Amino acid sequence: MEVTGRFAPSPSGRIHLGNILCCLLAWLSARKQGGRIVLRIEDLDTARCPMRYAEQMMEDLLWLGLDWDEGPGADGGHGPYFQSQRTELYQAALERIKALTYPCFCTRAELHAASAPHREDGQVIYSGKCRGLTPGEALERARTRPPALRLRVPDEEWSFQDGHMGAYREHLARDCGDFLLRRSDGMFAYQLAVVVDDAAMGVTEVVRGADLLDSTPRQLYLCHLLGLTPPTYCHLPLLLAPDGRRLSKRNADAGLDVLRDRMPASVLLGKLAMLAGLNPSGEPKAAWELVPDFDWEKVPRTDIRLPEKF
Numbered sequence: 251m252e253v254t255g256r257f258a259p260s261p262s263g264r265i266h267l268g269n270i271l272c273c274l275l276a277w278l279s280a281r282k283q284g285g286r287i288v289l290r291i292e293d294l295d296t297a298r299c300p301m302r303y304a305e306q307m308m309e310d311l312l313w314l315g316l317d318w319d320e321g322p323g324a325d326g327g328h329g330p331y332f333q334s335q336r337t338e339l340y341q342a343a344l345e346r347i348k349a350l351t352y353p354c355f356c357t358r359a360e361l362h363a364a365s366a367p368h369r370e371d372g373q374v375i376y377s378g379k380c381r382g383l384t385p386g387e388a389l390e391r392a393r394t395r396p397p398a399l400r401l402r403v404p405d406e407e408w409s410f411q412d413g414h415m416g417a418y419r420e421h422l423a424r425d426c427g428d429f430l431l432r433r434s435d436g437m438f439a440y441q442l443a444v445v446v447d448d449a450a451m452g453v454t455e456v457v458r459g460a461d462l463l464d465s466t467p468r469q470l471y472l473c474h475l476l477g478l479t480p481p482t483y484c485h486l487p488l489l490l491a492p493d494g495r496r497l498s499k500r501n502a503d504a505g506l507d508v509l510r511d512r513m514p515a516s517v518l519l520g521k522l523a524m525l526a527g528l529n530p531s532g533e534p535k536a537a538w539e540l541v542p543d544f545d546w547e548k549v550p551r552t553d554i555r556l557p558e559k560f
């Protein structure tokens with residue numbers, strides 16, 4: 251079967267080296283297998299992801315030589331390619347598993363209370379507070395506050411073999427808890443949208459940052475409930491700022507607005523590929539020149555720190 255990889259960025263600003271590394275590896279992995287790439291804009295949060303950022307991002311990807319076979323501007327019959335325009339599909343999926351969901355009225359403050367159980371990385375595990383509301387109680391509460399919708403997770407462990415990071419497992423109830431499918435303001439949750447879209451767009455291989463490794467068991471569980479065939483997953487190490495912190499707007503020199511003025515695309519890709527173990531000499535390389543030697547085995551499994559001067 252032909253491999254279909256994807257770019258699934260959430261353009262909430264100009265892309266930075268971390269986003270580029272993710273797109274580069276997704277592209278190389280698909281191209282090395284003779285596969286194709288779908289571009290989907292993950293702009294569920296429309297306020298944070300205005301169209302102009304998506305347009306700039308597409309222009310940046312093409313400048314880098316990271317092209318896509320299907321997506322905005324290249325209709326392959328699975329559009330629209332903006333999540334903000336796919337609400338009906340998410341609603342339909344939600345309807346199918348509605349019996350396993352329940353309304354949740356917890357406020358942000360309640361969810362993030364110091365007493366709430368937390369995962370090691372600081373994420374809150376939902377306490378299950380609204381799980382036991384009777385339909386009458388839920389109706390009463392809904393008069394004053396629109397509810398979010400949560401999926402009731404089973405007391406089960408879900409595991410999978412990541413194509414790069416190896417075996418990963420999570421106990422859904424203990425490590426994750428009942429998770430959101432729709433927010434109280436009506437916005438569908440990333441977990442639901444990504445599963446629905448990857449399946450609807452024929453994506454067979456998901457390449458993305460290791461910060462999403464712990465979302466994967468939830469997504470596999472959703473695939474199972476919806477009767478969808480899950481893709482394979484390869485999670486790549488995170489690219490960190492020189493001080494070891496996560497890349498953010500503070501690291502302006504890792505943003506493409508600065509980098510595009512400083513160097514041609516081939517120089518940028520050559521350096522980035524070197525950090526990812528794929529271009530030992532660090533010499534300038536066009537994206538397609540990196541395809542023949544691409545191998546996941548060369549890519550580190552631990553976070554990569556950017557040098558002081560990229």
Ligand code: GLU
Nearest residue numbers: 258259260292444458462
């Ligand atoms: N849209 C997500 C992001 O930009 C990526 C989601 C995914 O790859 O599954 O972080």
